[in-house]
Amino acid sequence: MPLGRTTITLSSEELTQLAAVVDADAPSFASRLGGPLKVERIEQPWFRRHRILEIGSPMPYPARKIHVAAYDGGISVLTARLAHFQTVAAHDPPLDLDDEDKAAAYASSGNAWTREYANGELKIGTFSDIPWYPGLDAVQQKLVDDLAARVADAIAPEQHRRGDDGWIVRSWWVAHRRLIERELTVPRDGQLRRNDTIHAEDLPLPPGNQWRFVNGRYLPVG
DSSP: OOOEEEEEOOOHHHHHHHHHHHHHHOHHHHGGGGSOOEEEEEEOSSOSSOEEEEEEEOOSSSOEEEEEEEETTEEEEOTTOHHHHHHHHHHSOOSOTTSHHHHHHHHHHHHHHTOOOTTOOEEESSGGGSOOOSSOOHHHHHHHHHHHHHHTTTOOSOEEEEETTEEEEEEEEEETTEEEEEEEEEETTOOOEEEEEEEEOSOSSOOSSSEEEETTEEEEOO
8 A cells, every 4th residue: 555755844843843852762863863854744544633754864874764753742753663653543543444454554554654673674475585695605505494494384475364453464574684573463443563573683684774676676785
């Protein structure tokens, strides 16, 4: 479910509010606020009293971005702050989350806006989707082979099932050289929950400092 975007300009008051909350809740991004920023409002269908904004910083390299929720009287950091997203949902309850497709789209967006991995995340549907470094040595190849024997049959494209209190979205990801199995629970009240199981760490693949399109896929390459 692609969402539209509109480039906007923050007022001086909003910039002051942004600086305060970033300093408290996203301190690694604070030094970037003095440089060039691209602010986009995400045209999302769930919240009526909150604007979801993406704050992009192209410099210093590598580029970084965070997501925030803006509302009358304040701004709240969402990136790596799932509890803040839950607060937004509590104050501005989304509608129609009984519908499977709408619940899955809500989970996807909420997950993206609150992600904890600064270098980005790659969703995979099969073990072969993992972008290993080329030319693995014997030790690295054994690690990959052992991991495949352990989890390859479990990895699958995103799956949805009905839980006791809403929809559960199961998916697999690579982030910061980790292999992650993720369950997102979408209750009817929008209080999104995320549970990550890390199956492997320090894998021989790019950490995500650089991304580019490779054979039609946007992949970490450095």
